[in-house]
Amino acid sequence: xxxxxRRFLRxxxxxxxxxxxxxxxxxxxxxxxxxxxxxxxxSLTGGLSIIEKSLHDATMMAISEINDAGGVKGxxxxxxxxxxxxxxxxYNEKASKLVIQDRVPTVFGSYTSASRKxxxxxxxxxxxxxxxxxxxxxxxxxxxxxxxxxxxxxxxSNFIPWIIKTLGKKKFFIVGSNYIYPREMAKVSKIxxxxxxxxxxxxxxxxxxxSEWGSMVNKIKGSGCDVVLSxxxxxxxxxFYREYKNxxxxxxxxxxxxxxxxxxxIAAMGAEYAVGSFTSFPYFQAIDTDRNKAFVDRYRAFVKDxxxxxxxxxxxxxxxxxxxxxxxxxxxxxxxxxxxxAVKGQEFDAPNGHVKIEPENLHTYLTPRIAQWLPxxxxxxxxxxxxxxxxxxxxxxxxxxxxxxxxxxGLETAKLNKT
Amino acid sequence: MLEVLFIGLSLxxxxxxxxxxxAITYGAMGVINMAHGEMVMxxxxxxxLSGIWLGTNIFIAIPLAFIVTALLGLLIERVVVRxxxxxxxxxxxxxxxxxxLIQQAVRLEFGLSFFGIHIQGLGPGLQxxxxxxxxxxxxxxxxxxxxxxxxxxxxxTAILALVTWFIIYRTSLGTQVRAIIRNPKxxxxxxxxxxxxxxxxxxxxxxxxxxAGVMMSGFKTVFPDMxxxxxxxxxxxxxxxxxxxxxxxxxxxGILGEINGLVAAETNDILARAVVFGVVIAIIVLKPxxxxxxxxx
Numbered sequence: 072x073x074x075x076x077r078r079f080l081r082x083x084x085x086x087x088x089x090x091x092x093x094x095x096x097x098x099x100x101x102x103x104x105x106x107x108x109x110x111x112x113x114s115l116t117g118g119l120s121i122i123e124k125s126l127h128d129a130t131m132m133a134i135s136e137i138n139d140a141g142g143v144k145g146x147x148x149x150x151x152x153x154x155x156x157x158x159x160x161x162y163n164e165k166a167s168k169l170v171i172q173d174r175v176p177t178v179f180g181s182y183t184s185a186s187r188k189x190x191x192x193x194x195x196x197x198x199x200x201x202x203x204x205x206x207x208x209x210x211x212x213x214x215x216x217x218x219x220x221x222x223x224x225x226x227x228s229n230f231i232p233w234i235i236k237t238l239g240k241k242k243f244f245i246v247g248s249n250y251i252y253p254r255e256m257a258k259v260s261k262i263x264x265x266x267x268x269x270x271x272x273x274x275x276x277x278x279x280x281x282s283e284w285g286s287m288v289n290k291i292k293g294s295g296c297d298v299v300l301s302x303x304x305x306x307x308x309x310x311f312y313r314e315y316k317n318x319x320x321x322x323x324x325x326x327x328x329x330x331x332x333x334x335x336x337i338a339a340m341g342a343e344y345a346v347g348s349f350t351s352f353p354y355f356q357a358i359d360t361d362r363n364k365a366f367v368d369r370y371r372a373f374v375k376d377x378x379x380x381x382x383x384x385x386x387x388x389x390x391x392x393x394x395x396x397x398x399x400x401x402x403x404x405x406x407x408x409x410x411x412x413a414v415k416g417q418e419f420d421a422p423n424g425h426v427k428i429e430p431e432n433l434h435t436y437l438t439p440r441i442a443q444w445l446p447x448x449x450x451x452x453x454x455x456x457x458x459x460x461x462x463x464x465x466x467x468x469x470x471x472x473x474x475x476x477x478x479x480x481g482l483e484t485a486k487l488n489k490t
Numbered sequence: 491m492l493e494v495l496f497i498g499l500s501l502x503x504x505x506x507x508x509x510x511x512x513a514i515t516y517g518a519m520g521v522i523n524m525a526h527g528e529m530v531m532x533x534x535x536x537x538x539l540s541g542i543w544l545g546t547n548i549f550i551a552i553p554l555a556f557i558v559t560a561l562l563g564l565l566i567e568r569v570v571v572r573x574x575x576x577x578x579x580x581x582x583x584x585x586x587x588x589x590x591l592i593q594q595a596v597r598l599e600f601g602l603s604f605f606g607i608h609i610q611g612l613g614p615g616l617q618x619x620x621x622x623x624x625x626x627x628x629x630x631x632x633x634x635x636x637x638x639x640x641x642x643x644x645x646x647t648a649i650l651a652l653v654t655w656f657i658i659y660r661t662s663l664g665t666q667v668r669a670i671i672r673n674p675k676x677x678x679x680x681x682x683x684x685x686x687x688x689x690x691x692x693x694x695x696x697x698x699x700x701x702a703g704v705m706m707s708g709f710k711t712v713f714p715d716m717x718x719x720x721x722x723x724x725x726x727x728x729x730x731x732x733x734x735x736x737x738x739x740x741x742x743x744g745i746l747g748e749i750n751g752l753v754a755a756e757t758n759d760i761l762a763r764a765v766v767f768g769v770v771i772a773i774i775v776l777k778p779x780x781x782x783x784x785x786x787x
Contacts, residue, residue, distance in 0.1 A: 249760075277759055282710045283504075285497040285640070286754030286762070292493075306711035313709050319628035319635045339711065341618050343626075 112180030117157025322347030434462030502747020527717025533703020563696025732780030
């Protein structure tokens with residue numbers, strides 16, 4: 072209980088001090104002469120640092136590109152980078168520091184849903200603005216977060232029908248790590264599978280970070296399924312794909328179709344284990360446009376690693392800074408609320424193609440793509456939507472483009488309860 | 491069914507691989523070596539680094555990892571563990587500290603990352619170990635597809651267990667080790683150089699952990715924290731089998747592996763793990779000295 076009391080005291084002090092300073096009256100304090108401060112909050116240490124460091128780098132690269140091109144409204148962007156240390160509690164503390172002490176008008180950050188949920192109260196209470204670059208499970212409607220990664224309908228709505236119609240696979244084995252993202256993805260998948268005339272014969276989970284896949288893969292083998300839908304996350308992905316091949320399963324007969332396996336995981340497991348399997352993402356390093364190739368080259372030069380890979384969340388980390396810049400230029404003043412209002416409907420030509428912020432739910436229009444992995448560790452894009460798709464964070468609960476649950480007024484809970 | 495039993499056997503062999511070294515350091519020397527998991531991790535990194543910098547495959551990595559981790563074990567014994575014999579809880583704390591030091595050293599690339607120097611293959615990232623083509627996939631026995639890499643692990647474990655058995659029970663060195671297990675003071679009185687034998691035993695146990703790391707690297711992810719959960723499993727096996735009994739460790743690893751495999755096949759891995767812990771608790775309660783305790787005279 073002593074800890075609780077201490078935390079209570081600290082929060083009380085913070086709340087007290089904020090009453091005195093009344094943050095946004097002095098919002099010009101966030102700007103020293105000719106610069107605008109922003110927060111950058113990713114894990115630079117701890118278990119998630121491998122992937123989050125790349126998101127941090129992409130954000131920094133976008134900021135330095137904007138500064139080199141003259142900054143925003145003639146001001147340089149000054150990034151205040153903090154380390155979330157792969158720990159939601161640290162995330163919360165650092166977010167408070169950025170919002171209350173540094174008084175930044177916007178923070179770019181987070182990879183996991185856990186860390187986003189941990190900082191959410193800070194941004195909602197202070198009415199500040201958070202840009203979140205990762206694909207996630209949806210089921211969130213915050214006026215203080217701009218979501219630039221994919222939501223389930225942008226990863227699955229094209230993927231499941233494609234698996235059933237193009238691959239001709241009808242019996243799904245759904246497997247995932249045991250936490251909110253894979254479970255929500257499975258929920259959406261089941262709806263889509265049934266709607267498209269397929270069936271799911273199992274829905275199994277292993278704890279996050281589990282690396283002994285012998286029994287699970289054997290179960291997949293004996294289940295009679297003809298396709299595996301994987302929502303496995305993190306280092307488990309490596310052990311899973313390796314065990315899959317080692318038990319004699321091949322992706323040409325029984326393909327793994329994944330929603331998380333990106334260029335980074337492929338590099339870690341060795342490309343030969345994933346050859347022939349599929350992943351659905353709006354962005355792949357292999358997107359064959361001059362804009363994307365130039366982006367990959369610039370990123371490699373920026374991190375001084377000629378073999379660095381780019382991936383979906385990394386690309387979103389990059390382009391969201393440009394969307395923010397456009398919003399700042401449009402906004403009359405540099406405050407979180409003004410930036411949020413200005414970011415609605417902003418469009419940008421990102422490396423993956425044209426992106427746009429949906430004014431109602433602050434999520435992003437993205438183009439769903441499906442790639443098959445090649446022996447060189449790159450995806451071959453074999454299916455893509457012609458145009459960006461509207462983001463529907465509540466698609467599992469019956470949300471449609473004409474009947475949005477999450478609007479600029481907030482979440483309409485009445486619609487949610489009906490399902 | 492054969493495939494399920496095989497997976498159980500393979501789970502057991504992985505348990506034994508880690509427990510073998512512990513059975514020696516804990517069983518013979520009474521040192522709770524919390525850094526054992528980090529030796530496994532070092533072994534896995536030796537595989538990664540030798541693959542990148544020497545271009546060698548996983549077979550060459552086995553002796554390399556043994557030598558590297560045995561030397562590291564010797565160093566730890568000389569500097570720390572030697573001063574703590576007979577103080578069980580102190581060895582636990584001290585080796586735990588060593589474990590954290592080793593983990594962070596690898597994560598920070600021995601501090602070089604502060605200077606912006608990057609050693610490929612070290613650091614916090616996921617490392618990739620390539621496995622030769624003929625160890626991937628399956629072969630067929632009696633209609634069942636048998637996993638080649640897991641067969642390889644079982645073979646290596648069996649060989650290591652036999653070598654260990656031979657050293658302990660068929661060489662003069664082993665006789666001295668067994669004498670120390672029974673009664674270190676009396677052994678010293680009989681002219682056995684206890685300090686030297688202890689140092690060698692600790693190095694050998696650490697070397698075995700290094701080999702375990704090589705085997706792990708082929709199918710698990712290699713990263714700085716990988717060894718921590720394994721050391722718990724290792725202690726389960728040693729305690730259940732009976733401290734100081736090699737045969738006990740072999741059998742208890744086999745039993746726990748099969749229980750894990752069978753329960754996981756019927757239900758799921760999470761429940762299987764709970765059942766394994768339940769069995770170990772039951773055995774510790776019913777037979778506090780383990781299945782095969784040494785009989786004192």
